[in-house]
Amino acid sequence: MIFRVALVTVLVVFAGDQARAQAAGGVREVYGAYAGCMDGVAANKAFEPLLASGFFSGVAAGDGRGFVTLAQAGLVGQVQAAAAVCQVALRTRMENLDAGLADLAAQERQLSDVNQLMLFDRVEDWRNYVGNRERIEGDFWQAAQAAARLPAVETALGTDDADVGLDADADADADAGVN
Numbered sequence: 776m777i778f779r780v781a782l783v784t785v786l787v788v789f790a791g792d793q794a795r796a797q798a799a800g801g802v803r804e805v806y807g808a809y810a811g812c813m814d815g816v817a818a819n820k821a822f823e824p825l826l827a828s829g830f831f832s833g834v835a836a837g838d839g840r841g842f843v844t845l846a847q848a849g850l851v852g853q854v855q856a857a858a859a860v861c862q863v864a865l866r867t868r869m870e871n872l873d874a875g876l877a878d879l880a881a882q883e884r885q886l887s888d889v890n891q892l893m894l895f896d897r898v899e900d901w902r903n904y905v906g907n908r909e910r911i912e913g914d915f916w917q918a919a920q921a922a923a924r925l926p927a928v929e930t931a932l933g934t935d936d937a938d939v940g941l942d943a944d945a946d947a948d949a950d951a952g953v954n
Contacts, residue, residue, distance in 0.1 A: 812861035841901040883915035
């Protein structure tokens with residue numbers, strides 16, 4: 776009887792470790808696919824006029840007067856339409872990992888839409904828009920990582936990727952009650 780309990784315990788622990796490893800690989804794969812899809816959108820020659828704004832690089836120079844022009848606003852709308860494929864794929868893949876992760880992706884999209892509206896309404900200049908967009912995306916990936924209780928996603932910039940807000944210590948911080 777004790778052997779059976781020990782065997783079941785070992786199998787449950789092994790299955791949990793295996794599931795975490797699969798989920799970690801899944802998040803890495805989801806992030807990689809999403810980043811690749813968005814890189815494809817950014818590489819579209821039609822969107823080159825947005826490069827100077829920092830729209831794709833995540834770094835926007837600005838002095839508070841660099842507001843979106845009518846032509847740029849039209850391009851941003853086209854970028855959003857092109858990126859919709861990436862967004863839907865992201866939500867679908869996140870949902871396949873965990874339904875709560877798909878909810879986080881939908882929340883990130885809503886916050887991004889509000890940020891874009893603020894750019895279009897000239898409440899934000901390019902510098903503020905890009906900074907807010909980076910923060911929204913970073914918060915999303917950090918929340919997704921914490922929700923899945925997974926190790927940090929390794930990106931081309933390394934394990935702790937400040938650009939997407941991933942933190943290898945997030946699990947330890949969450950366990951210690953640190954925000």
